[in-house]
Amino acid sequence: MKKQLIFVFLFCISTIVLHAEVKVANVFGSHMVLQRHQQNPIWGTANVGEKITVSIAGQLHKTVANHKGEWRIQLDAMKAGGPYKMVVEGENKIVFEDILIGEVWICTGQSNMQWSVENSNHAELEMLSANYPKIRLMSIPLVGVSEPQSDIEKTDWVTCTSETIPKFSAAGYFFGRRLHQILDVPIGLINASWGASSLESWIPRDAIEKKYKHKEFLEDWDWRINQFTDQMLIDYTKEYKAWEKAGKPGQKMRPPRDIRIGQNRPANAYNGVIHPIIGYGIKGSIWCQGESNLGRGDQYSDLFPIMINSWRERWKQGDFPFYWIQIASMKEPDIEPTESSWAELREGMSKTLSLPNTGEVISMDVGEGNDIHYRNKQEMGNRLARLALDDTYNFKIEGRSPRYNSMEIQGNKITIQFDNIDQGLYAFSSSIVKGFSIAGENQKFVWADAKIIGKNKVEVSSVGIKNPVAVRYAWSNKPVSNLIDRNGLPVACFRTDKWPIPSEGKVLAQKRYKYPNSKKD
Numbered sequence: 001m002k003k004q005l006i007f008v009f010l011f012c013i014s015t016i017v018l019h020a021e022v023k024v025a026n027v028f029g030s031h032m033v034l035q036r037h038q039q040n041p042i043w044g045t046a047n048v049g050e051k052i053t054v055s056i057a058g059q060l061h062k063t064v065a066n067h068k069g070e071w072r073i074q075l076d077a078m079k080a081g082g083p084y085k086m087v088v089e090g091e092n093k094i095v096f097e098d099i100l101i102g103e104v105w106i107c108t109g110q111s112n113m114q115w116s117v118e119n120s121n122h123a124e125l126e127m128l129s130a131n132y133p134k135i136r137l138m139s140i141p142l143v144g145v146s147e148p149q150s151d152i153e154k155t156d157w158v159t160c161t162s163e164t165i166p167k168f169s170a171a172g173y174f175f176g177r178r179l180h181q182i183l184d185v186p187i188g189l190i191n192a193s194w195g196a197s198s199l200e201s202w203i204p205r206d207a208i209e210k211k212y213k214h215k216e217f218l219e220d221w222d223w224r225i226n227q228f229t230d231q232m233l234i235d236y237t238k239e240y241k242a243w244e245k246a247g248k249p250g251q252k253m254r255p256p257r258d259i260r261i262g263q264n265r266p267a268n269a270y271n272g273v274i275h276p277i278i279g280y281g282i283k284g285s286i287w288c289q290g291e292s293n294l295g296r297g298d299q300y301s302d303l304f305p306i307m308i309n310s311w312r313e314r315w316k317q318g319d320f321p322f323y324w325i326q327i328a329s330m331k332e333p334d335i336e337p338t339e340s341s342w343a344e345l346r347e348g349m350s351k352t353l354s355l356p357n358t359g360e361v362i363s364m365d366v367g368e369g370n371d372i373h374y375r376n377k378q379e380m381g382n383r384l385a386r387l388a389l390d391d392t393y394n395f396k397i398e399g400r401s402p403r404y405n406s407m408e409i410q411g412n413k414i415t416i417q418f419d420n421i422d423q424g425l426y427a428f429s430s431s432i433v434k435g436f437s438i439a440g441e442n443q444k445f446v447w448a449d450a451k452i453i454g455k456n457k458v459e460v461s462s463v464g465i466k467n468p469v470a471v472r473y474a475w476s477n478k479p480v481s482n483l484i485d486r487n488g489l490p491v492a493c494f495r496t497d498k499w500p501i502p503s504e505g506k507v508l509a510q511k512r513y514k515y516p517n518s519k520k521d
Helices: 002-018 123-128 170-183 205-211 216-227 230-245 268-277 297-315 341-354 377-391
Strands: 033-035 040-045 051-056 059-064 070-075 081-089 093-109 132-139 158-160 187-193 284-288 322-325 358-361 403-410 413-419 425-427 436-439 445-447 449-454 457-461 470-473 483-485
Touching (some): 040 081, 051 070, 093 132, 170 377, 187 268, 205 216, 205 297, 284 377, 358 377, 425 449, 436 457
Parallel strands (some): 033 093, 093 284, 132 187, 284 322
Antiparallel strands (some): 040 070, 051 059, 425 483, 436 445, 449 457
């Protein structure tokens, strides 16, 4: 009797294994766009040793699931076009319909990338006109976890219509739409953005451990995670609800959240959002993030290159294009020149331009002083598109904003020379060049007089500074600055000095405390 039971058990197990379904990773699906002109991997799971075939557009690829039940094939490069049908077959068959071949971009970062079309300028017009059957959209589910995930939750690729576009990334859509109109090829946009996420959440843990010199950064986070408990969350939630019920008196409380699975813990967003889709064929990535790292601008210049390099290493597509939107402007204009955490963060981002195949879009002029979520995402889409058309697609168009190159001191004046000048410098909406400050050896900046003295030069001075040594431009949370190239691209903020800044050496996001979201922070 015992032998019969064992036989029945083994028979059932073998039957289950033999009929295990072939699966394809959830990033693939009907209506997707595959990257043109390159070999693209397709992968999934099946029974160990199961034979898998993948066919599309006359291609036929065969493989066998490995000892872990994983399989992967590489499609031959294809030209832009479609629609095609893909068939994946093993013990069962999966059919994906309406596949296009074109350009694929990842749209990632925090809330100003996540910010939707329906909340942007001219939303009604944008949604009514969003009829682009060859633009395809996918939004990755936002999951924060401490270990790299093998797959994302089930989601779908959709065709761009008035019904599908409202909640999609506005900056991503306006960028992709402009590329589609100019390149005349299908465009695939993958939205992988998470509001309020920190830069470090998007970086693999092992990359931070190996590349970042400040070990106390991860040690601090580990300390906070280890002391965090379910009971803390329960207690604080009760406290928060009582505060809400009482009409929100006194000091503002932050909503409860579990930092163990949140978008600020190092590697969480990478593990749950990016790692599962790494390998999907892309052209490049656009990024908009930084506000959650304010106060740590100097640290940003260390961590941002680590993130970009780690993604490139794992994607195995070489130094694919990585373009970002600098943080915009916020708060009130400065009465006198002062230090600025926003300017320091912008500088930290700009330093990452030392990496190959990177680019930066300036957004100071579209920022809204009373709202961190500026609504003019169309301008950001256009500037990102200019950058891609210039650098990636080799159009004869200037995509880069003018940047500081060098300075020359001549008596009580300093001449600043700029790079990336297209049509020539111009003071927008005024006969006065605004935004410059100047300092002597005492390191005290005052507002400066500035005038354009050539296509790429500005002369800066102040009657109160007889021996100037340094100049800053747009060095403010919300700068009053108006220097642009006549093509409409604003001059990037900069400083010529190397004097210490408040964020220099600042590593930890916040001090240690009992509950990470307490009103007592």
